[in-house]
Amino acid sequence: MPSINENFLKLEKNYLFINIAKKVNAYKEANPDADIIRMGIGDVTLPIAECVVEAMKKGADEMGVKETFRGYEDSGAGYDFLREAVSGYYKSFGVDVAADEIRINDGAKSDCGNIVDIFGDDNVVLITDPAYPVYVDTNLMNGRKVIYADSNEENGFAAMPDESVHADLIYLCSPNNPTGSAYTEQQLKTWIDYAVRNNAVIIYDAAYEAFITDEAVPRSIFAVEGSRQCAIEMCSLSKTAGFTGMRCGYTVIPKELTVTASDGTEVSVSQLWGRREGSKFNGVSYPVQCAAAAVFTREGQRQTRENIRYYQENAKIIASALDELGIKYTGGKNSPYIWLKCPENMGSWEFFDLLLEKANVVGTPGAGFGKNGEGWFRLTAFGDRERTKEAMERIKALKF
Known part of the structure; x- marks a missing residue:
């Protein structure tokens, strides 16, 4: 029988985004009419130039x-x-x-x-x-x-x-x-x-x-x-x-x-x-x-830069909403990611559950990126413009 590389057994059982998908799928199954806006995985949404x-x-x-x-x-x-x-x-x-x-x-x-x-x-x-x-x-x-x-x-x-x-x-x-x-x-x-x-x-x-x-x-x-x-x-x-x-x-x-x-x-x-x-x-x-x-x-540079500007504007929309809420964050200016401090001293996964269940918005818990990510949360600017606006209106409605 071949031996295995037992270093693999030291890893987290599931990759971060697999855990997120499992949570979202379970919620969707229990709430099939929920209109979920996904701002977690950093995947682009605009077509290629x-x-x-x-x-x-x-x-x-x-x-x-x-x-x-x-x-x-x-x-x-x-x-x-x-x-x-x-x-x-x-x-x-x-x-x-x-x-x-x-x-x-x-x-x-x-x-x-x-x-x-x-x-x-x-x-x-x-x-x-x-x-x-x-x-x-x-x-x-x-x-x-x-x-x-x-x-x-x-x-x-x-x-x-x-x-x-x-x-x-x-x-x-x-x-x-x-x-x-x-x-x-x-x-x-x-x-x-x-x-x-x-x-x-x-x-x-x-x-x-x-x-x-x-x-x-x-x-x-x-x-x-x-x-x-x-x-x-x-x-x-x-x-x-x-x-x-x-x-x-x-x-x-x-x-x-x-x-x-x-x-x-x-x-x-x-x-x-x-x-x-x-x-x-x-x-x-x-x-x-x-x-x-x-x-x-x-x-090619002209056309691809148009898409990048679109995502940069999405980042500004997210940042503006967080400013309005008084939530501290980094990123957005030189990056398509916004890294926000979870309000009311919530943990990363606690905040994930709250956004999913109360706002039907999915982000990425900072704890999944290491110990210093606990209490922080990542949102991506790669989404659709109107859906990004809608997501931030839902988050603002939570009134932290």
């Missing part, structure tokens, strides 16, 4: 013609036309990333979880708390020691490093999921300096960079001095361009980033990751990569 859809159709058509048919993509890192487009996108906001430092993937979640394959299980992993669950779960699955940097009300949910603590791998997300907070350039420089002193690698999730409006907040960690020696950056088109159902993103590993093997050899992290991907990943489909490349054209 027209020029992006047309590019995908063209790519699919090419697969049906002998002269333009594509099989395996040679490098496994993504087609050159898309990697060049991503490189150009970085340059548009002042960051120099070469095309051959970019690998195309099927979304940031996959690479955030899989990147740890190339690092030893004896590494100490530092994660800010609250955190996107994939950072924690994928490291616990391999039995790594996970330590936390506290993000809380006192520091504006922007945890900073403790110089007395050593870490080998560091997960940062800015703008943050779930809290919506975003690091300034100086705050990121502090993290970079800490990583360099510890010979650590930062795994930087920039999935929400397109929502940044504050000039003091970098859209890439590579906009900050010293980052190319210690950071890996991951980004996704899921929220930037509505690719939650199409799956495409990219990871940037600078040429300068190396680690030292046990025999003292300097090893390229990019080469390690390329070797891992060559064995375990066959790439993103050609039509999807055609669609992704269209996102970075002038027209």
